[in-house]
Amino acid sequence: MIYDIHVHTLPERPLDAASSIAPLARQGRVLRALLRTADRRLGGGSAAAWVAEQVAASRVDRAVVLAIDSFCGADGVADRERTLLHVPNDEVAALCRRHPRLLFGASVHPYRPDALTELDRVAALGACLVKWIPSAQNIAPDDERCLPFYERLVALGLPLLSHTGIEHTLSVLSNDLNHPRRLRLALERGVTVIAAHCGTRLFLYERSQFSAWQRLALEHERCYGDLGAFGLPLHGGPLRTILADRDLCAKAVYGSDFPALVLPTWYAPAIGWQRARLLSAIANPLDRACALMQDLGVPAAVFARAGGLLRLPGRLAAREPGATPC
Numbered sequence: 001m002i003y004d005i006h007v008h009t010l011p012e013r014p015l016d017a018a019s020s021i022a023p024l025a026r027q028g029r030v031l032r033a034l035l036r037t038a039d040r041r042l043g044g045g046s047a048a049a050w051v052a053e054q055v056a057a058s059r060v061d062r063a064v065v066l067a068i069d070s071f072c073g074a075d076g077v078a079d080r081e082r083t084l085l086h087v088p089n090d091e092v093a094a095l096c097r098r099h100p101r102l103l104f105g106a107s108v109h110p111y112r113p114d115a116l117t118e119l120d121r122v123a124a125l126g127a128c129l130v131k132w133i134p135s136a137q138n139i140a141p142d143d144e145r146c147l148p149f150y151e152r153l154v155a156l157g158l159p160l161l162s163h164t165g166i167e168h169t170l171s172v173l174s175n176d177l178n179h180p181r182r183l184r185l186a187l188e189r190g191v192t193v194i195a196a197h198c199g200t201r202l203f204l205y206e207r208s209q210f211s212a213w214q215r216l217a218l219e220h221e222r223c224y225g226d227l228g229a230f231g232l233p234l235h236g237g238p239l240r241t242i243l244a245d246r247d248l249c250a251k252a253v254y255g256s257d258f259p260a261l262v263l264p265t266w267y268a269p270a271i272g273w274q275r276a277r278l279l280s281a282i283a284n285p286l287d288r289a290c291a292l293m294q295d296l297g298v299p300a301a302v303f304a305r306a307g308g309l310l311r312l313p314g315r316l317a318a319r320e321p322g323a324t325p326c
Contacts, residue, residue: 002290003306005064005105005129005161006196006228006255007055009095010038010047011087020070020086030168031084037259048091052099054258058286063258064310066105066131066161067092069112071138071172076111084136084170089118093125103128103310105161109137110149119149123156128310129194133163134177136170142182150189157311159192161226164199165209180213187220192309194253198225200238210238217251224309227302228257231292233266243297254303256289264292271295 011021021035042050048065055063068087070078080086089106096104106127108118119130130153132139140146141162153160164180180199187193195216199209217223230239242248256262264271264279271279275295282288290303 001062001307002060002303003062003064003254003310004060004256004258004286004290005194005253005306005310006226007051007063007065007105007258007286009051009065009087009092010035011085012046012048012091020080020083026084028084028169028171031170034169034259048095051258052095052102054284054286055101056099058284059290060101060286062101062103062306063286064103064105064128064255064306065092065096067107068131068133068170069107069109069137071136072109072111073138074111076109076113076115078109078112079138082138082172084172089122089125089127093122093127096126103312105129105131106158107131108149110139110146115149116152119152119156119158123158123311126313127158128312129159129161131161131196133167133170134182135163135167135173135175138173138177140177140182142185144185146185147189150186150191153186154190159194159309159311160186161194161196162186163197164195164213164225165197166201166206168202178209180209180216183216183223184220187216187223190222192222193220193224194309195223195225196255197228197230197257198238198242198252200230200235202229202232202234204234208238210241214241214248218247224251224253224305226253226255227293227298228255229260231256231262231264231289232260233263236267236270236296239296239298243299249299249302252298252302253305253309254290254293254298256286258286258289262289262292264288267292267296
């Protein structure tokens with residue numbers, strides 16, 4: 001069974017009151033490039049439909065499609081002027097109802113006055129996890145204002161998938177908000193936490209937070225990390241570290257960060273140039289990402305692990321902790 005817990009989409013109606021994409025003047029280089037690429041691929045069609053088509057044509061059995069809540073001020077009120085991308089929960093929930101292989105990844109800002117009510121609502125809609133990008137949404141995961149939110153996550157059996165490391169696409173505030181150490185409070189309150197990207201970096205000049213994630217994952221039974229964007233450069237070292245340590249490997253969860261780039265040729269020294277060319281020729285980006293991770297030695301347990309972590313139909317809200325071995 002292959003679960004991909006990290007799949008992105010774009011809002012269906014970018015100019016309405018429910019969803020938003022920031023105007024061009026406020027978009028950074030990475031977001032502009034991503035949106036230009038999306039425009040070419042979609043040709044005026046629906047991003048949600050394209051995501052569903054790519055999953056349906058892939059080897060991925062279940063893909064978690066992620067909503068993104070707005071940037072909120074300290075008072076919990078949505079600030080559209082500082083929101084770069086808002087993908088509403090209702091849009092993603094509706095998409096996942098239409099396509100059984102898609103799972104609803106909700107996003108709820110913990111400072112919202114209605115945060116607990118919204119958590120209950122998205123759980124009723126079938127949410128399997130909650131996603132945060134702290135530096136894009138103005139969330140300090142170690143802020144005690146998050147404590148009631150964490151208690152409700154535990155009660156509902158919802159894991160938290162929170163971005164760690166430098167955020168290049170949507171950051172508005174300091175990337176220190178994404179540091180793995182800030183997730184300790186959630187872990188101490190019993191939340192199952194999946195640190196997206198395991199705190200890795202994208203560029204040599206950046207400071208990696210990978211070692212901080214390592215320590216957290218080995219100290220806390222409920223701390224995991226996803227392999228989102230591990231098909232990009234500078235992720236080979238962290239991946240080798242994960243695979244070489246049985247305890248750390250038992251904390252890895254597969255996610256692609258679709259539609260993030262997958263660059264098999266970067267890993268040609270490890271997998272061979274001929275194999276790298278073959279992987280690069282795979283048209284479906286989800287399959288290309290899976291195949292590269294498999295060739296690099298990621299075991300089947302990592303691809304299946306989300307099945308024991310996500311809030312899925314028929315599973316009791318309260319679950320005993322534990323990691324399946326690699």
